[in-house]
Amino acid sequence: MYLEKVNQPADIRGLNNDELKGLAGEMRKALLFRLSRHGGHLGPNFGMVETIIALHYVFDSPNDKFVFDVSHQSYCHKMLTGRKNAYLYEEHFEDVSGYTNPEESEHDFFNVGHTSTSVSLACGLAKARDLKGGSENIIAVIGDGSLSGGEALEGIDFASELESNFIIVVNDNDMSIAENHGGLYKNLKQLRESGGTCECNLFRAMGLDYVYLAEGNDIEKLIQVFRKVKDTTRPIVVHIHTQKGKGCSFAEQKKEDWHWCMPFDAETGESLAVFEGEDYGTITQEFLTEKMKKDPTVITIVAAVPTNIGFTEEKRKEAGKQFVDVGIAEEHAVAFASGIAAGGGKPVFATHSSFIQRTYDQLSQDLCVNGNAATILVNTASVYGMNDVTHLGIFDIPLIANIPNMVYLAPTNKEEYLAMLDWSIEQNEHPVAIRIPCNGVVSVKEKVETDYGHLNRYQVKEQGRNIAILALGDFYQLGEDVAKAIKEKSGIMPTLINPRYITGLDEELLEKLKEDHDSIITLEDGILDGGFGEKIARYYGPSGLKVYNYGLKKEFLDRYNVEEVLRDNRLTVPRILEDVLK
C-alpha cells in the first residue's frame, strides 16, 4: 500500500524502483475505480501513470512547475499532490474536477480544458521566473494530438526565444481523440522509428534541443531522462513514446472508444450508461451520409471530434474522401471550409460551442468577409451541454451572431433542424451557422419551411395579444410552457414566436407587435450579454414597450446543476410569470 501514504510528491522519493512500480499499479487501480463509477478521461490517464510518477520523482513541484496540456492526463498528478482520496473513495469523487485547477492545489497553475495551450502558458511562467531572477524548472506536458493546434505550434515556435530553462515533454501515444491527422505525425513516426535520431526533426526545426525515449512507460528510464534535462539552461523537448490506455486491456484495444468514458463495468468494460431514443449526433451523421452519397461535392469536416456528430470509424470510412478530420485545428477547419465553398464545394464543419471559440477571426475574416456559403454546425450549445468551466456552451451567440454576413439559425426541433441544414448546404449566398438543439430530440409532425433564404423572417406560431414571447432555439419549448401558463393565469393568449434567425431582426413583425402588445419576452439558451434578447431590447428601446430578456448571466459556471442555474436566472415558468404579470 503505497498510494494511501502519499500526501505530497516528496513521499514518493524514498521509494525504490520496484516500489514505484507497485505505486503505479495502485494508481491504475484507483483510476479504474473512479472512472468506472464516475466516468472521465481514461486512455490519456492510464498511459501517463509512469510519466507522472517520474516527473514528480525528479522535479520538485510546486517549486518546479508543471503545466499539463488540456489536462486530460492530470489525474495521476492529482493523486500525488494531496488529492488521492478523490480516486480512492467514492465520497470524495467530487473533491476534484477533471482538469488541473489552482483552486484545488498549489501544484496546479491553470484551469485548463482546451487543448494546445500548455506550451504558451508555461512560456509565461518561465518568462516571469526570468524577470524575477528565479531558477526553478518549468515543464510543459503536451500530447501528440494537441501538437496540430495553432496555439501549440505558435508556442513551440516561440519557446526557443526564451534562451533559458524550459522543458517540453511531448507525450506521444500516436493518437489524438481519434487517429491523428496532419503531416507532422509522419515526422513523429520517423522519430519513433529511428529512436529519435533521424535528422529531419520538427522540434529541432523549431529551434529546440531534443531527446527521445522509446520506453515512455518505464519509470526507471523516465527518471533517467528527466534527470538528464533537469536544470537545463536551454529550451528542450523530451519526446517520449507511451501507450494510450496502458494497463487497461479494453482501452489498449480500442483507443478511440476509451479516450473518454461514461461509467462502465470495471471487469468487462461494458458501458453502464443507458441511451434511449434519438440523438442529434446520429441524426446529423445519417443526414450528411445520405447527402454526401447523392452529391460528391458535399463534404463533412470535423476537428478531432468526429463522433460528436455520429461519425464513428465505420461511418468515416463509408464517407471516404468526403469526410475530413483536420485534427485539432479548428482555425484551419473554418478557413478550409471557406476555401471549399469558394471553389464550388459544399462544406459542413461541425464542432462544439466551446471549441468554435477558437475560430472567431476565421469566421469573420476567412468566411464572412468573403461571404462564402459554408455551413457551421455548433453543438452542445446550451446550458444542457457540458458543464465544466472549460467546456461551457453558452457563449457562442455573442461570439457568432455579431459577425456581419453570418446567418446564425436556431432550430427548435428535429424537422426544422434538418430543413435548415439542407437549405444551408444547397444555397450559395450566405455563411450559415446552425445551433443544434441540446434539450433532447423534439420531433414534430408538422411541415417545416424549406427555404430560409428570405432572411430574418420570424415565425408566428400562435397569434395572441398583450404579451409576445420570442422563444429562441431549444428554449422554444419553454416558451410554449410560458405561453400556456400566461393564458391560464390571465385568460389572454399571448403571441408565441419562433425567431429562427439569431443574427437579425424581423423589423416588420416587431413593428406590428407594437399595435396590440405592451410586453415582449425573449428566451435564449445562452448568456444574455451580447445575445439575441438584447437586440430586441435595443429595437424597442425608444418605444416605451416593456422588454424582458431571459437567459443566463455572464459568468463562468463550473460543474453546475442545470435546474439550479435555471432557477438562479429566473428561467422557470413561475418566475417569468411573476416578473411579467406583476
Add this chain to the structure above:
Amino acid sequence: MYLEKVNQPADIRGLNNDELKGLAGEMRKALLFRLSRHGGHLGPNFGMVETIIALHYVFDSPNDKFVFDVSHQSYCHKMLTGRKNAYLYEEHFEDVSGYTNPEESEHDFFNVGHTSTSVSLACGLAKARDLKGGSENIIAVIGDGSLSGGEALEGIDFASELESNFIIVVNDNDMSIAENHGGLYKNLKQLRESGGTCECNLFRAMGLDYVYLAEGNDIEKLIQVFRKVKDTTRPIVVHIHTQKGKGCSFAEQKKEDWHWCMPFDAETGESLAVFEGEDYGTITQEFLTEKMKKDPTVITIVAAVPTNIGFTEEKRKEAGKQFVDVGIAEEHAVAFASGIAAGGGKPVFATHSSFIQRTYDQLSQDLCVNGNAATILVNTASVYGMNDVTHLGIFDIPLIANIPNMVYLAPTNKEEYLAMLDWSIEQNEHPVAIRIPCNGVVSVKEKVETDYGHLNRYQVKEQGRNIAILALGDFYQLGEDVAKAIKEKSGIMPTLINPRYITGLDEELLEKLKEDHDSIITLEDGILDGGFGEKIARYYGPSGLKVYNYGLKKEFLDRYNVEEVLRDNRLTVPRILEDVLK
C-alpha cells in the same frame, strides 16, 4: 513599354527574358508612382516583382489559382491581371483596394488582409477541385513572417493530407513587419545557408515535398522552378529567397520603416505626411518604458507590430528583456501574458482591435477562466481606425466585453487612459483590456481617479435631468456636444455620464436615473450588436424608460469616409436631437 500592353496574364507569355526584366523595371516604377502618392505596402511588393511575373508566366490564372497570404504582395499580381491603370494613373488609384479582392477580378479568390490564412484557404480550393474532379494548379503564396501564425502552421501541417496537386510558395525575405521572432527562423536560415539541402527541414517535417531557390529575384530561375513543380501530384513547398524592398534603395536599407508607407518624395524617400502633436503610440511607449525601468517585472509584449505602440528599434533595445515581440502569434501572446501574470509578472500585450480577433479563445480560456491580471491594450478600435474591410476596428466590444471576468475599460482622454493603464498593471485581481482612444489625443487638466478596482462605477460628469447621456470612450466628446445642444434647444441640462467600464453595469446609478430621467442615450464607437448600449437597453427593458442606442450598424465597411458613416448611422448632434427631442 511593356506594362501598358498587359491586359491579362497571357500578354506576358510572349516576352523573352530581357523583355520580362524590362517589364519588372516598369512595374517597380509603377509601384513607386502609386506608393509615393497614395501610400501602402512597399517592401513586400518591391521584393515580389519577379516572383509574380514568373508565377503568371508559368501558371494559367484564373484557371490555376493563386492565394496570396495577407495579400501585401498582391499589387504586381493586380498589374498583370487587368488592373494596371490603378498603378499607372492617379485618377485610377481608387479602382483597387490594397488587398486581393474577388469583386475586382476573377483572378482574386479571397478578400484577405489578416496574415497566415493563405495555406488553409488554398487547401479548400484544392479540396473542392478534387471533389469536382478538376486538374488545375492551386498555389498558396506565404511570406516567412506569416509562418509563425497558428493558422498558417495548422494549414501547412494539414496540407500533406491532400495527397494531390498543391504548391506552397514560401517567400522568404528574412523579415516580418519588423525582424522575425521564433525558432523556425533559425531553420529557414539553415535552409538558406545550405541552399535548401540541410536535412532538418521544417516543411519536410510537416510532411511536404520541398525545393529551394536562392535567386528569388531572378525571373529566369523562378520560371524554371515553377515549371518544375507545375502539375505536381503531391503537395510541395517552393522556398524562395527574395529581398524585401528590392529595387527601392531606401526600402532595401530600412526594411522595417518601409514595410508600409504614407505618401513620400519618390526621389529622397522623405515622408510627405505631417504629424503634429501627441499620439497614443508614443504616449504608451513613454509610459511603459518608464514603468519598466522602475519595475523589472513589468513586460511589454507585441505580436509583430511594435511601432503600433511606439516601440521603435531603439526603444525595443532600451527595454531589453522586458520587451518581447512574439512575432505574428497573437494567440501565443495572450496565453504567454496569462502565464506571466500567473507567475507574478506584470504583462502588457498591445495589438490592433482587428488582430485581437484572433484571440477570443485565449482571452476566454487562458486568461479569463483563470482570472489572471494581464493587461491587453486594444488600439485603432474605432470608426476612426483603419478603414479596409479586413482591418476594421469596430468589432472588439462584442468580442471582448461579453467574456466573463474581463474588465474592459474605455478611457475618454489621455490622463484617464494612463491612470487606467497604471492601475491595471499594478493590480492583481482582474484580466483588464483597455480601449485606447482613437479620436486624437484629448488632454484634460483635471485630476482622474487612480483606483478602478471598485468595478463598474460610472462617473457622472454633469448632473442634469430628463435625459441621461452615457458617452463611452472616445465618443465622450460627442456626448459633451450632444449635452450642450440639448441644453441649448430644450433649456434643460441633461445628465452626462462617462461609463468607463464596458463590461458591467452601474446598477445603482442606472436605478437612480429612473427617478428624474425619461430618456437614456448611449454612444459607442463600434457596432451596436452585442455592444455596450444593448446592455443598457436590456437593463431598462422592463421599466418603460426610453433608450436610444447610438453606434454603428453590424456591417463590413470598406474604404469608407468616416463622416459619411457617422451620418448614415445618425451619429451626429442634429440627428440625435431629432430622435430624442421629438
